[in-house]
Amino acid sequence: MKETLYSLDIGDFERLLTVIQSHFELYGPTVRDSAVVYEKVETTRDLPQGWVDDQAPGRYRLEKTDSPLFFGHVVGPQSWKKYLFPAREQLWSVKKESAQVKRSANPQKPMAFLGVRSCELAAIEVQDKVFSHGTQPDAFYHRRRNDLFIVAVNCTTSSRNCFCTSMNSGPKCNGNFDLALTEVLDGAIHRIVVEVKSKRAQDLIAPLHLKTPSPAEIAAAQHAVEENAKTMARSFSTEGLKESLQNSPDHPRWNKIAERCLDCANCTMVCPTCFCSSTVDTTDLTGDNAERWRQWDSCFNLEFSYIHGGEIRKSTASRYRQWLTHKLANWWDQFGTSGCVGCGRCISWCPVGIDLTEEATAIQEGQE
Ligand code: SF4
Ligand code: SF4
Incomplete structure (x- = not known):
């Protein structure tokens, strides 16, 4: 599908979350116990707006700032595998009287992940190879993954421990996602440039009648991600x-x-x-x-x-x-x-x- 871009203000972003929730159970970043974790989110008020993280070896600290950015932090202690491959999951149960084995089912609505970073998209693809593409696909993972709607985020900041540029996994989102957001801050003007990658995403957002971004907004979004790549503090040579x-x-x-x-x-x-x-x-x-x-x-x-x-x-x-x-x-x-x-x-x-x-x-x- 041809790439299509839109520009959201904060009201549009709220409406985008509502429309996603009409079809999916929406999970995204939120602050709990002094860390950004992934939980169910309902409105933009649940997102970690203004929170930034300071990371170093053996260190993770969150700090609240005046920034209007929703995604000014990077990754926290949890990853999306907590939903696709849960830490503990019942596979089956059996009752002696009936001797019938009951396979566990996926009870929930299809899931949507909001705020998936480029490295996390790459990680999901790695787990896809393990759980979905092998000779013994995992039915639990496969079902959840097939139904998944992904709203990615291009990172415009990185922590001292990030090294996605060395692993060819970021900070720009590539690979499989439905929508990718880039936050742009120009003085007091805060907008989100949205890239639409899939037909189902295009159909989903069509009723929102979103605006086309200006050339300046597109350039600012690209520049923010490129600058992040250029200034990433950590690098790692994998040659040999x-x-x-x-x-x-x-x-x-x-x-x-x-x-x-x-x-x-x-x-x-x-x-x-x-x-x-x-x-x-x-x-x-x-x-x-x-x-x-x-x-x-x-x-x-x-x-x-x-x-x-x-x-x-x-x-x-x-x-x-x-x-x-x-x-x-x-x-x-x-x-x-x-x-x-x-x-x-x-x-x-x-x-x-x-x-x-x-x-x-x-x-x-x-x-x-
Ligand atoms: S996090 Fe890993 S490397 Fe660090 S102490 Fe624990 S087991 Fe060892
Ligand atoms: S840096 Fe690499 S090894 Fe460490 S948690 Fe991330 S993906 Fe795993």
Whole structure:
């Protein structure tokens, strides 16, 4: 479909949210417990207007400013996988009396995500490869993903931990989305330039009779995203990285990292691409009802590598090596893509500030 652009004022934006909600359950960024998290949103008042975040290794702080921007923050501790691949999900249940197995269903209306950043679009595509495109597609994921409506946001700011430009995943949104928003602030004038990518998005917004943006608005939106790309603080060279990591299983740096790593698994929980899970069977006290649940797991957990007789990866060094090598190297062999999209979450939310770009670079350069 030919790209179409529109310009929204704040009233139009409110009407856009209303029209999306007439067809979808709408989720977007909001502030809770001093962080930007993804929750159900109903109006623009639910969005983190004026909030900005300060991120560094092991650091995440939110600050309220006078800015009218709704998307002046970047990514927080949660990612969209919480909806597409929930942290805990019932797969089926069975009753002894009927011996009938009931597959769990997706009860909700189709979902719409508001505020999906370019790195998050890339992360969803990575998870699509894992859950939808393999030989064993996951029916739960597949159904939710097929119905999904995506309102992306082009980032006009980045945190000190973002490195999407190094991973070719941003800050401009490419790939699969329905609408992409770019906020433009010119003095007191705040507008949102909207790119329409899909036919269903065009049909959805047609009743709103939105205005065409002026050439100045289009140029300002482009400039804001390009400037963000140019000024992104963190960069990371991935040239030769796959081979370096795959050829360095005994590098002394792994033990050095293990002196700091707490095996807390935070990095895998916040990562938008990590997909490991375990299945747990439960029964109630009567023994008449049984359930099977799937829940997120992590390669940082000792039991994760258990095969009869014991765990394969007993040391912290071996578990960190597994995570980093899988993410940045072996993922290419498995899925034809990197497992990292440069969102920086694992750096911000590591309690001891371990920085994967620093560690991977050290191994690549042979530093101890
Ligand atoms: S490895 Fe870290 S920076 Fe890369 S996608 Fe996962 S959380 Fe983001
Ligand atoms: S690298 Fe950091 S976040 Fe990941 S397990 Fe170790 S201490 Fe936790």
